[in-house]
Amino acid sequence: MDESVDSDDLVIIVENEAESLPAGEEKVKQLGAFGLMDTCPICKLSFHNREPKLLPCLHSFCRRCLPPPLRSAEPRRDPHGPVGSIRCPVCGQECWEIDVLDNFFVKDSAEVPSSTVEKTSQVCMSCDDNTEATGYCVECVEFLCLTCIEAHQRVKFTRDHTIRQKEEMSPEALGVSTQKPVFCDVHKQEPLKLFCETCDRLTCRDCQLLKHKDHNYQFLEDAYRNHKQYLETMTLQLQEKRKAIEEVSSCINSGLQQVEENRKAVTNEIKKSICNLIMEINRKGKILINQLEALTKDHDLALKKQQDDINALTRQLDHVISFTKWATASHSGTALLYCKRLVLLLLGLPVMIILGIDYFFFFFKLI
Ligand SMILES: [Zn+2]
Ligand SMILES: [Zn+2]
Ligand SMILES: [Zn+2]
Ligand SMILES: [Zn+2]
Ligand SMILES: [Zn+2]
Ligand SMILES: [Zn+2]
The missing domain is CATH 3.30.40.10 (Zinc/RING finger domain, C3HC4 (zinc finger))
Incomplete structure (x- = not known):
């Protein structure tokens, strides 16, 4: 925990x-x-x-x-x-x-140094004359020289193709790329320089003409620009979401802090209550002990006083017994008879006192 x-x-x-x-x-x-x-x-x-x-x-x-x-x-x-x-x-x-x-x-x-990257102008891909291309056929995915464009537009088979002028195209599309080409897995000689929008993947020229025939495609650099923008927007959105998540996280954290503070507060309360209860119990206990002591003190004193009385009585009885024994053993009739009344009075007294003590004990037990 x-x-x-x-x-x-x-x-x-x-x-x-x-x-x-x-x-x-x-x-x-x-x-x-x-x-x-x-x-x-x-x-x-x-x-x-x-x-x-x-x-x-x-x-x-x-x-x-x-x-x-x-x-x-x-x-x-x-x-x-x-x-x-x-x-x-x-x-x-x-x-x-x-x-x-x-x-x-x-x-x-x-990367290989950019100076070695081919920066020459695009040549015609249709003929072997090595002449500079002036246009581009979208359907054939080919750069064409002036002659080939004319031929392209004459032939019935390719007459309807869309020819774009070189000026309309981005410099990146013209092959002035600083990036090292990555080659197609299937067509090892063909660089992946197109992006099939229909299949959402990189393609080479041959792929686009065969497997991806009639699909929408873009030049790598154009596709890159568009998709980069899209990704950047997505990233921004994601960052917004991240902020929201961060807020939730800080909410949770402050919640945790709150819980922890509450826990500590309640723990302190409990400890305080325990202390108070202990103090109260001690106080009550002391009162009870004091009451008990007051009670037993009275009882004690009473018992001690009785003890003293009894001791005095015992001494008096012993004296009367010894006197009487001595008086009867002295063979002096005059002296004995002379004080007989006094001796009898003293001999009878203890019986009353003993009865009185019994009565006193009985009385004390009742309290
Ligand atoms: Zn490693
Ligand atoms: Zn040509
Ligand atoms: Zn064409
Ligand atoms: Zn390919
Ligand atoms: Zn495709
Ligand atoms: Zn991982």
Whole structure:
């Protein structure tokens, strides 16, 4: 009980610290958080050249640090055969082996210098003349030179295609990209430079023409801009939600504090009541003892007085008995007869007194 209270206190303290951080420190903290994104949480090394893998929980690990997949008793049925599951070493969330992606963010940063990136103008993809492209066919997903555009528009099969002029297109779409291309899994030579909106995934030109025929697509850079904006909006919303959650959390914390304060207050009340009760009991006990002492004191005195009386009486009787024995043994008739009346009076007196004592005892027992 006490332990949990302590940890609650700790949470409160930590949160207060976070709130009291000046803006500058906050920034450093954020940079630190981003810094953690490109180092492996297992080996603490930078992901540079270590083939980082991204798990669905958004935690990344070097390929070699990724835990081996668990072959569960009931493996998921997949067209490619049974797959194992991987448990994230950081958050413990489990995912399927095939859902683990390459972390291309880090691959981007482990980039070849931008000077070597091809920045030449786009050439026609339709003919082998190596001439500069002036337009783009949306349906064929191809850059075309002037000649090929004319041919394209003459041929019946492609006459209805939408040709966009090069000037209408974003520079990124024209291939002036600083990013190292990622190649299609199926078409190893084709870079993934399109984004199929219908399937919500990256595609290469061949994919878009075959598997994703008639789907809506965008150039990577255009799609990136749109989706980035969307993600940024979502992030903002999420941050709002986080704030709300933080408020709830602080409510809970203050609730916990309140409960703790109440507990302490009631405990003190109880302790105070116990003290009061003990004091009251002591007071009552003392009164009773005093009453008892007063009562027994009277009784004591009475008994002691009786004892004294009886002792005096005993001495007197002994004296009368001894005198009488002495008087009868003295063989002096004159002397005996002379004081006989006095002796008889004294011999008869004790009987009355004894009767009187009995009566006194009887009387005392009644009290
Ligand atoms: Zn690692
Ligand atoms: Zn994770
Ligand atoms: Zn051409
Ligand atoms: Zn075309
Ligand atoms: Zn492809
Ligand atoms: Zn598609």
